[in-house]
Amino acid sequence: MFVDLGPKARAAVCAIWIAGQAALILTGSMRAEGAFAFRMFPESSTIDFTLYRDVLSQSGHGTDEVRVAEGKWLARDASGTLHKFHWDDRVKDGNIFPYGEPIHASYGARAQLERLSHALADVSAHIDEDAETARLVAVVVVSHNGRSTERVRIEGPWRSGVR
Amino acid sequence: MTRKESSLDAPVSSVGDTHALAAARIAFGALLLFQAWETASEQMREGFFGDHFHDPFIPERFVASERVFAAILCAQAVAGVLVLIGHFARPALAYSACAITYAMLCDRLHFHHNRWALASYVAILSFSPCDRSWALGARRHAANTGPLWAVWLARVQVSIVYLASGTSKLLDRDWRSGQVLYDRFVRYGGAALGRGVPERVVAMFQQESTGSFLAKGAIAIELSLAFALQTRRFRIPAIFVGLCFHAMIELTARVELFSFTTFAAYLLFATPDYRARTLRFDPTQSKSITLAYVVRALDWLARFDVAAWKPDAVAKSRSFVVTDRDGEHHTGFRAILALMRALPITFPIWAVLVPFVRGPARD
Numbered sequence: 001m002f003v004d005l006g007p008k009a010r011a012a013v014c015a016i017w018i019a020g021q022a023a024l025i026l027t028g029s030m031r032a033e034g035a036f037a038f039r040m041f042p043e044s045s046t047i048d049f050t051l052y053r054d055v056l057s058q059s060g061h062g063t064d065e066v067r068v069a070e071g072k073w074l075a076r077d078a079s080g081t082l083h084k085f086h087w088d089d090r091v092k093d094g095n096i097f098p099y100g101e102p103i104h105a106s107y108g109a110r111a112q113l114e115r116l117s118h119a120l121a122d123v124s125a126h127i128d129e130d131a132e133t134a135r136l137v138a139v140v141v142v143s144h145n146g147r148s149t150e151r152v153r154i155e156g157p158w159r160s161g162v163r
Numbered sequence: 164m165t166r167k168e169s170s171l172d173a174p175v176s177s178v179g180d181t182h183a184l185a186a187a188r189i190a191f192g193a194l195l196l197f198q199a200w201e202t203a204s205e206q207m208r209e210g211f212f213g214d215h216f217h218d219p220f221i222p223e224r225f226v227a228s229e230r231v232f233a234a235i236l237c238a239q240a241v242a243g244v245l246v247l248i249g250h251f252a253r254p255a256l257a258y259s260a261c262a263i264t265y266a267m268l269c270d271r272l273h274f275h276h277n278r279w280a281l282a283s284y285v286a287i288l289s290f291s292p293c294d295r296s297w298a299l300g301a302r303r304h305a306a307n308t309g310p311l312w313a314v315w316l317a318r319v320q321v322s323i324v325y326l327a328s329g330t331s332k333l334l335d336r337d338w339r340s341g342q343v344l345y346d347r348f349v350r351y352g353g354a355a356l357g358r359g360v361p362e363r364v365v366a367m368f369q370q371e372s373t374g375s376f377l378a379k380g381a382i383a384i385e386l387s388l389a390f391a392l393q394t395r396r397f398r399i400p401a402i403f404v405g406l407c408f409h410a411m412i413e414l415t416a417r418v419e420l421f422s423f424t425t426f427a428a429y430l431l432f433a434t435p436d437y438r439a440r441t442l443r444f445d446p447t448q449s450k451s452i453t454l455a456y457v458v459r460a461l462d463w464l465a466r467f468d469v470a471a472w473k474p475d476a477v478a479k480s481r482s483f484v485v486t487d488r489d490g491e492h493h494t495g496f497r498a499i500l501a502l503m504r505a506l507p508i509t510f511p512i513w514a515v516l517v518p519f520v521r522g523p524a525r526d
Contacts (some may be wrong), residue, residue: 002254002289002290004292005290005310010175010312011175013290013316014174014315014319017287017316017320018316018319021320022323028331033271034331035267035274037327037331038324038328039276039327039328040276040421041416042335042343043337043343044344044346044347044350046350089215090215090216091215091216092210092215092216104350115218115271115272118216118218119216122216123216145337145342145343145346146342146345146346146350147337147342
């Protein structure tokens, strides 16, 4: 069914293929997880993250940071009705879940931090019935290949209409 | 077929037998089916990825809806079957490569290097005449030869994977020093003990020197495989080292289909020489009939012409004779070794045994 290529077309396909693979490999660092660059088993790093909510302060001025245990929290909507929220209602990837214990950063710490940042934005955008949370914050303890640890704070976007 | 025709030395113009290529196609067909099942299972377990947090490489408007994605997955499964049976195999391979890549572009949380490797190999195979042999219902005397330039490209792709992986590790200070492996062994030591690995073995792996040695070994193996596989002289030992390397990875890490994808790609390194070896056996002896049956069943690369001989005075002293492609005859244990070397499933056993054997059966 497929037409067999002539010699010139074959050479062209080979050249384009190899050049394309080389380009993807050489630009692998530009993608947090080194996607399409065959960087297998890049790290043994772990992330351990705790989720916080910035909620409107009781005083009416500013926000207070409240810890979210096991990815679950309660919040009221604009009419005062209480709702239950789960981090994993939106985030199914177990590698970015606030278990409170180190999780293997399977494609490297940088990739997991980037994904976590995107996840914070996604969850923030999908909790319409939460009229108390001004933004979500993740405090992450990153262990770089067991050699050094680093504390990283990732702040989600401010939620419109809450602040 | 002349030596020149079967050679892959001139990649663009090379022509040869397609049985080994078809064997690789069948292996990749099975992997594609499994891959489709894996992706479908993920979606069933977690729900459609588009309904919860996903992280696309492409703009959101190009991400498939649930129905479209389900249709893509169903078509992927059908394509896997078509690749297996060899009908419309080339379009099915091209489609499968696109579908796997598209799924990863829709959600980078489901990106895995082994899936990209699989997509790359099957994309290349779609350019090859992999449907000319071992195809269900194919005409018996149809042409089994074809242009093999895509086989050369697939071989290069294997080296690209090793080269990229090995180089990225070499350039990484933590990998090069062994810190990555050491930390991994320390962290998963408890799990290994739980699986019954002896404490002494776990303790040995949890030493910095062991991590350093294994890291340097892994980098050296990956980089040397990238080059050795491309040479006739070192190809056979390289394939054996590669098999052991991937077997170790498979035992110690969760890598989805990576090892099996590589094993399938290794089939493409077989020299395309249809029935260039012979097995002649005594049809009056049950053990030689059994051997012939086993060889026919395991000869996925179509390397042996298997036939019974007419009993005569000379033949009575032996039950089977293997003739290599260079015309050399082997009997007894050496014949068994010659068979094991050429059959994919017994090749690793041959490679283990051959250092202990003296003489021509080694070559």
